[in-house]
Amino acid sequence: MSLQSPLGKFLGHGSAKEGVQHWWSQRLTAVALVPLTLWFVVALLGMENFAHAEILGWMAQPFNAIMLILLAISILSHSQLGVQVVVEDYVHGWAKIVALMGSKLVHIAVGVAVIYSVIIISVGSS
Amino acid sequence: MPEINRPLSPHLSVYKWQVANTLSILHRATGVFMSLGALAFAAWIISAALGEASYVQVLEWFAGPLGLLVLFGLSFAFFYHLGNGIRHLVWDAGYGFDKHVARMSGWATFIGALLATAAFWAGVLA
Numbered sequence: 421m422s423l424q425s426p427l428g429k430f431l432g433h434g435s436a437k438e439g440v441q442h443w444w445s446q447r448l449t450a451v452a453l454v455p456l457t458l459w460f461v462v463a464l465l466g467m468e469n470f471a472h473a474e475i476l477g478w479m480a481q482p483f484n485a486i487m488l489i490l491l492a493i494s495i496l497s498h499s500q501l502g503v504q505v506v507v508e509d510y511v512h513g514w515a516k517i518v519a520l521m522g523s524k525l526v527h528i529a530v531g532v533a534v535i536y537s538v539i540i541i542s543v544g545s546s
Numbered sequence: 547m548p549e550i551n552r553p554l555s556p557h558l559s560v561y562k563w564q565v566a567n568t569l570s571i572l573h574r575a576t577g578v579f580m581s582l583g584a585l586a587f588a589a590w591i592i593s594a595a596l597g598e599a600s601y602v603q604v605l606e607w608f609a610g611p612l613g614l615l616v617l618f619g620l621s622f623a624f625f626y627h628l629g630n631g632i633r634h635l636v637w638d639a640g641y642g643f644d645k646h647v648a649r650m651s652g653w654a655t656f657i658g659a660l661l662a663t664a665a666f667w668a669g670v671l672a
Contacts, residue, residue: 447638450631457628465669470605472598479594488591499581506578530588537595 442501449498456491476541485542489535496531500524569652573630576623583620621666626659 422429463484468474478484500523507519561567586608593600607613633651636642642651 447635450635454628454632457624461624461666465666472594472601475594475601479591492587492591495584495587499577499584502574502577503581506574530584534588534591537592541595 442504446498446501449494449501452490452494453498456487456494459487460491479538479541480544482542485538488538492531492534492538496527496534500527503527565649565652569630569656573627573634576627579623580620580627583616583623586616586620618663618667622659622663625662625666626656629655629658629662 463478467478479488503523504520507516507523511519589604590608593604608617633642633655636651642648
């Protein structure tokens, strides 16, 4: 018989204090990435010659800009979650803490830089 | 607690190397590779925002021998991780665990990724 309260069980908070949060986020971003990445692959196949002007014109369209931002958020979130698991499995001690913090901060920085770039391209040319 | 080098599970060397575990570690390897590859995706977009000179420089890196090799590797990693990720989502939903089904879906994923990679580059270079 468990002494855990029904509320405690419901929240799923074991000793890790996070329940299924990480697992669920990984699945959520994975599901989001299926249509987003396939859209991106089709878009790449539709490019004429990848010239600068063509890319700017393409990114400037609101739908493409929004899809790119959603794609960047999903890619970098999913990447961060995956790298976190790999680090937790193979790296130990202080190196683990440094790697986890470093990875998360780099993912956030890259994500913000990409989103900012898409926005200035899209807004700048409208 | 005394520092004793007790034998710890899992003893990977006692298991027979087979399709299932190869595809499993390949999922992780392609994931980590694509986390690094996300920097290429970011460089492409950020350079486009920085201006034509930076963008052309990045495209030149992509079009070089090393760049093409990395992009080719990323495309295979993507199609494999996508297919195997969907396979994982199906497992999460509770289906496809029978030994022969899991083996079949594994081979289908791997061969499908090879075909998709070939088709993608045929499309890009066409």
